[in-house]
Amino acid sequence: MTTTHSHWQRFTLKQKLSRYSVYLILLIALLQSIRTVEVIPEFFYDAPEQMADMFTRMWPIDFAFYSISVHDAMIETLNIATLGTLVTLIFALPLALMNASNVVSSPFSHWIARFFLVSSRSVNSLVWALLFVAIFGPGVIAGVLAIAFRSVGFVGKLLAEAIEEINMGPIEALRATGASWASVLLKGYWPQILPAFFSIVLFRWDINVRESAVLGLVGAGGIGVVLNDAMNLFEWQRVAMALLAIFAVVILAEIVVVQIRKKLI
Amino acid sequence: MTAATDISNAPNALKILGLQKEYIPGKPILKGINIEINTPGIIAIIGPSGTGKSTLLRCINRLIEPTAGEIIFHQSNLCLAKGRQLRQLRRHVGMVFQEYNLVERLSVIENVLTGRLGYMSAWQAWRRKFSQDDIDMAFQLLEAVGLTEHANKRADSLSGGQRQRVGIARAVMQDPHILLADEPTSSLDPKTAVEIMELLEKFAEEKNIPTLVNIHDVNLARRFAKRMIGMSDGIVVYDGAPEGITDDHLKQIYGGESWLV
Numbered sequence: 001m002t003t004t005h006s007h008w009q010r011f012t013l014k015q016k017l018s019r020y021s022v023y024l025i026l027l028i029a030l031l032q033s034i035r036t037v038e039v040i041p042e043f044f045y046d047a048p049e050q051m052a053d054m055f056t057r058m059w060p061i062d063f064a065f066y067s068i069s070v071h072d073a074m075i076e077t078l079n080i081a082t083l084g085t086l087v088t089l090i091f092a093l094p095l096a097l098m099n100a101s102n103v104v105s106s107p108f109s110h111w112i113a114r115f116f117l118v119s120s121r122s123v124n125s126l127v128w129a130l131l132f133v134a135i136f137g138p139g140v141i142a143g144v145l146a147i148a149f150r151s152v153g154f155v156g157k158l159l160a161e162a163i164e165e166i167n168m169g170p171i172e173a174l175r176a177t178g179a180s181w182a183s184v185l186l187k188g189y190w191p192q193i194l195p196a197f198f199s200i201v202l203f204r205w206d207i208n209v210r211e212s213a214v215l216g217l218v219g220a221g222g223i224g225v226v227l228n229d230a231m232n233l234f235e236w237q238r239v240a241m242a243l244l245a246i247f248a249v250v251i252l253a254e255i256v257v258v259q260i261r262k263k264l265i
Numbered sequence: 266m267t268a269a270t271d272i273s274n275a276p277n278a279l280k281i282l283g284l285q286k287e288y289i290p291g292k293p294i295l296k297g298i299n300i301e302i303n304t305p306g307i308i309a310i311i312g313p314s315g316t317g318k319s320t321l322l323r324c325i326n327r328l329i330e331p332t333a334g335e336i337i338f339h340q341s342n343l344c345l346a347k348g349r350q351l352r353q354l355r356r357h358v359g360m361v362f363q364e365y366n367l368v369e370r371l372s373v374i375e376n377v378l379t380g381r382l383g384y385m386s387a388w389q390a391w392r393r394k395f396s397q398d399d400i401d402m403a404f405q406l407l408e409a410v411g412l413t414e415h416a417n418k419r420a421d422s423l424s425g426g427q428r429q430r431v432g433i434a435r436a437v438m439q440d441p442h443i444l445l446a447d448e449p450t451s452s453l454d455p456k457t458a459v460e461i462m463e464l465l466e467k468f469a470e471e472k473n474i475p476t477l478v479n480i481h482d483v484n485l486a487r488r489f490a491k492r493m494i495g496m497s498d499g500i501v502v503y504d505g506a507p508e509g510i511t512d513d514h515l516k517q518i519y520g521g522e523s524w525l526v
Contacts, residue, residue, distance in 0.1 A: 167369075169362060169364050169365075169366035170366050170367060170368045170369070172328055172362070172366060173360065173362060173366035173367070173379075173432075173435070174368075174379060174382060175328060175355070176326050176328060176355060176358070176359075176360040177355065177356065177359075177379060177380055177381075177382050177383045177435070177439055178352040178353060178354070178355035178356035178357075178382070178383025178384075178439070179352070179379070179382035179383050179390075180352060180382075180386070180387055182387030182390075183382045183385065183386075183387045183390040184382075185387075186387060186390055186391050187368060187371070187379055187382060187390055188368060191368050191369075191370040191371050192368070192369075192370065194370065195370075
């Protein structure tokens, strides 16, 4: 008596071979990239010493510097982040609606929306800032627009996904009452995406606070300008003050966002 | 077509002529439906799943686009209505759904009030400017369905049976000349199912409107319907009094017979 065995394998031989060759290629790529980055060993081994040196120069933190220029610059940074997020909404909402297949069914509209969303996301906010500083000159406006242009892609994309995930049942029901398209949008779609909307916008605002802190490095206003100047003048105690302020504000922003989100959802 | 000449002028008359629907070309799900409705009361549409009952109801208010045929309502062909005209016709066709389809994050009373959206501009809807008459009517309807004390609760805090009551109140809020109910009891327990059918019957009589109910529970259909329409494979195979439906008809509609006790 022989029992017949069922034969089962997750992958065929050919699939196995192709999987292992991918691993091999990854390994070769890793080794090759280590060779090309050319780490200078002297600098590398020296790093802990340099770091300790920098911390001693930063200490004691120049707290007096806060009221001199950090405070105003920090407020400016928060303004850039908040205004930038608000400007984002003007563009992100229509693009999200155009990109959601359960709102607009035309592939042409999806294609246009996707084009703008992807181009917004593919450029870093620092690069946007460089562009806008060149156009509007250094200052807050360049910062606000840089933040807004970078955020449109992020907010628009996530919002479109949130819209596509809603339950279409109530939409069907409202259409059946004879409601106009705009009324269905207001009473059917909006209540369903409301939690996601605030969650996404607050999350992006949180990111924008951090991003706008850096924008000053290219002259787009805010705390980054102060940080950059202090670094160029080797005023490490002031640099420490600016970094501490950024850290504190980021933590505060996080706490505020978590609290608001809890209330809304 | 001369069909338009002989239909009754009553506002709640509905005439379906040669209605066809194909989701995939060459594979019709509705193969020429002819139904004439002009008497109030519950009309049950029975038939197995996938036979096109839901498609038929959704063709009537054009949530689904029919492929061919005519639906005459208010002396006009619903199949050709567009834009504002379609919305105005839809106002008078109330619909109740299997999964209730309430806007879950809105309150119960606001869900009932959304039945009036067809009569308002989006600007009014946004500011929640419902007329006093609408608000009075919404509260009366909530009382009629027994949910007065739940008015300000969020719709998602209600049970299935309660949600369906809200769904019915919303449909009646539209001031419908005809009601469509797509499997309104299928997600509910037997006792609640009967209560929901009683409620539909009550409104059909009070408002004097025909109520088309898709239902697969034959006994429930027999108990409440004044007229039954049996559908099988995209065509109407029985249309008449509930008493007239025999086991042979049921065999033809559902296929097999082991389920007939």
